[in-house]
Amino acid sequence: MNAPHPAKVAGIDSTVPSPAHTVAPAGPGASPAAPPDGADAVDSAAATDTPGAGCAPGALLQDRLAGWVSDLTTLHELTERLVRTDSLPEALQEVLRAGAALVGARRGLVVIEPADGLGPKSTVGLGLTRADLGHLETVPRGCLSYGPILDGLPVGEGGIAEPDLFAETGLDPRHREVATRLGYAASYALPLTTEGTGRLGAAVWLYDEPAEPGERPRHLAGLYVRYAAQHLARLLEVERTRARMATMAEELLPSRLPRVPGVQLAARHRTGPRGGGDWYDALPLPDAALGLAVGSVTGSGPSAVAAMGRLRASLRAYAVMEGEDPVAVLSDLELLLRLTEPARSATALFGYCEPALRRITLAGAGHSPPLLIGERRTEYVETSVSAPLGMLACWEAPSVEFQAEPGETVLLYTDGLLHRTGDPADRAFARLHAAAASVPRAKRQDPDAVAEHVLRTALPDGAAEADSEEDVVLLAVRFE
Incomplete structure (x- = not known):
């Protein structure tokens, strides 16, 4: 695992089946939200590169439209699942499962650490035991991919990807030891933020081999996480209210x-x-x-x-x-x-x-x-x-x-x-x-x-x- 490997492009491994009337998107780089500027030129170039596409210039556009519909349907079903959760721990698990399916990962964790300092603070794992999460907590925060997010540093819309940890020359020794022990070689992190409450925490997914999500999975995961953060913020406020009321009643x-x-x-x-x-x-x-x-x-x-x-x-x-x-x-x-x-x-x-x-x-x-x-x-x-x-x-x-x-x-x-x-x-x-x-x-x-x-x-x-x-x-x- 210590030798450098070419990073794989992680695709969507959705637990929600695509509708039967749609077809798969043309490629991992296709945007799920709307056609990019200059779509005609892209379609022409793609038609030139695609065998048999020259005789059917509208086929690629039709495939892309079908891909966008499929992606939106997937997002709709995933967000519907999330909305049905009514407690913070349940919602965090759903976010991890949905995100893992979107970015093609098997394991992950969510760290809740609100910027206002009012708590609650918690770490929830997917495919990770409490001992595994404890090992991750021994790594200096600044050496982890989600450390900048929790420290309030600006992060791009595409999140933070570490496609091959062991190819990095400056990898922290403790991080290397923990990654080897837990068996992951790459990670992808997204911030959980809302306009009203600010930073709530970070969601991280771990890959067993060098890999990173492509443009399309990143875009889908970003859309999902932005919606999920709003739902988590509401549940977080409910959790705080519950804790305050319980404390007042007990006192x-x-x-x-x-x-x-x-x-x-x-x-x-x-x-x-x-x-x-x-x-x-x-x-x-x-x-x-x-x-x-x-x-x-x-x-x-x-x-x-x-x-x-x-x-x-x-x-x-x-x-x-x-x-x-x-x-x-x-x-x-x-x-x-x-x-x-x-x-x-x-x-x-x-x-x-x-x-x-x-x-x-x-x-x-x-x-x-x-x-x-x-x-x-x-x-x-x-x-x-x-x-x-x-x-x-x-x-x-x-x-x-x-x-x-x-x-x-x-x-x-x-x-x-x-x-x-x-x-x-x-x-x-x-x-x-x-x-x-x-x-x-x-x-x-x-x-x-x-x-x-x-x-x-x-x-x-x-x-x-x-x-x-x-x-x-x-x-x-x-x-x-």
């Missing part, structure tokens, strides 16, 4: 659960891309008691997250003052909500827990009942039917009291867990009950394992992590 929830003798605590929280208003809380109270709460504010987005934070902070204050009376706590919270945010409603569940007695006094406002998980029973705790906060002129409902056995776990949750199942209410409750009943005996000693098992079983096949308008909150309380 408004407990940074850690308290350690209280007699109980063990664990929690799970999943939020959608827009952020939602589900929350949980556990706070130590006087007389070695513990306040437990879960709730949900209507709506989504920043306003719902902010309302959730205000409601949770207020509930904490009321719990400290009169936590032994859960009905009074929720009554105060309802009054506050009605006076300060009359257009919003919320569900809530508050429990006054006495760990030494394994007893919980509970009040709920339009919330689903807790689930009691033990060795000999798995059952819902019977609670009184009540309206959500903010729905009536004056909220009030009786409290209930129940006692757990040693080793039993009380599971508090928000309605989002039921809604994410996609089932009607009765079937969703049955699914949750079955998930709790199936917790393995060995895991019942650990509330964290109980919460994880219930979440994964009630929401299988990645539904717990998938984007959804519904938040999910689980708070597991195990009595020792």
Whole structure:
């Protein structure tokens, strides 16, 4: 591989078949967008050089027109595939696959490094493992073909081609070592940029042998990447918004659960891309008691997250003052909500827990009942039917009291867990009950394992992590 080789011209290896009614373009140099200036002269010259073309002067032009139609059809189908992606990682993989087909490469990578420095930064590979990408990261950036792109240096419309790495006398030794290890001998890089956001990163394709894309593949790849950059910019902004909302929601929830003798605590929280208003809380109270709460504010987005934070902070204050009376706590919270945010409603569940007695006094406002998980029973705790906060002129409902056995776990949750199942209410409750009943005996000693098992079983096949308008909150309380 160290000896110089004549560079091959890489052609289109499209995964999208050409339409049956078109024919292949006349040559790799044909432009796919529009006939170049002086097309008649080019056609005449080509007709002279092409055997049999002199007797059919319009044949070459017809072939070129058919080639342009075929190229545009290919681009249309590739961009249609890209548009159907709705997450940044999925879109990056599609860009790599489409670009590899256009420029005739087998492997590649996309480096996302926005010029504004707001992130996220990531590197995604096609045909490259995480270890391979790690080896590439050890090469000084300025020695890589896409280094100038990431450094913000001007790059021509044709991208940056390295047709034969090992023929270059000034090749960086580390780059030579990594290229030999990964088995590539040439590369082709294009910038990912938009007018509105500037540089997003770079797309690079690697060839196993010395090669470079011709004029036609370069032009097609350039058109595709310019369109792809706009789609990636939109998904990047969605990713940033999602990260900001998740951070804001997590900051408004407990940074850690308290350690209280007699109980063990664990929690799970999943939020959608827009952020939602589900929350949980556990706070130590006087007389070695513990306040437990879960709730949900209507709506989504920043306003719902902010309302959730205000409601949770207020509930904490009321719990400290009169936590032994859960009905009074929720009554105060309802009054506050009605006076300060009359257009919003919320569900809530508050429990006054006495760990030494394994007893919980509970009040709920339009919330689903807790689930009691033990060795000999798995059952819902019977609670009184009540309206959500903010729905009536004056909220009030009786409290209930129940006692757990040693080793039993009380599971508090928000309605989002039921809604994410996609089932009607009765079937969703049955699914949750079955998930709790199936917790393995060995895991019942650990509330964290109980919460994880219930979440994964009630929401299988990645539904717990998938984007959804519904938040999910689980708070597991195990009595020792």
